[in-house]
Amino acid sequence: MLILVLLLWNVGEMVYIYNVFRKKHILFDDRYIKMMCMALSTISSFVIALYLQLLLPLHSITYYLPSFAGLWIGWKFGSFMKAPASLNGLYNGALGGIMGMMFGAVLQNPAICNIPIETEASLASNLMSLVIFCAALHTVVHHFIRNSLTK
Structure with missing residues (x-):
């Protein structure tokens, strides 16, 4: 139940920062946008993929859903960057999604990594x-980015 509440909290936070970033991204230069998109897509896809891995049953249909969610998050945040750099958001989203999926699998079964x-x-x-x-790390990163957008 706690994992579902944290998932909804972080998805709501991600949607909010996406809408704010969509409105204000044209005010900043390309390097600043790239750094913010990298941070947002990596941490958001990591956390969302982790929660999906922990909530969904282990089945062949739902096994790759967390990594696809990470790809989608990276694609959405990468769409703010110009053409060649937009692949950077996709890459960071995929990387965060796969890392979240692996971290969730290790949390469910620590014997995978020989952790006693x-x-x-x-x-x-x-x-x-x-x-x-x-969840706290995700909230802190989004708080810092939200504050940097308002300045």
């Missing part, structure tokens, strides 16, 4: 603490 886990309670505790940390 003693009890099921410590696994759940680590999962919740890392999920809350990712």
Whole structure:
């Protein structure tokens, strides 16, 4: 339940910053836009892919959905950049989506990376603490970018 609430929180935050950035991106130069799009697409796709990996059941149909969500996020934020640099947003979105998908898989089963886990309670505790940390990191990055857009 907490993961679903955090997913909705971060999606709402991402949609809000996308709308603000869409209105104000023409006021800034290309390097500034590129840096902001890289940060937004990487962290947003990482966090959204992580939550999707943790929420969706492991099935062959839903297995690649988190990485496709990361690609879509990178494509949307990369569309603010000019033509050759727009692939940078797509790349960062795909990279964040794949990393979020892998991180979610390791959180669900730490034996993939030979991480010893003693009890099921410590696994759940680590999962919740890392999920809350990712949500806080996403919120901080979006807060910094939102504040830099208003100045």
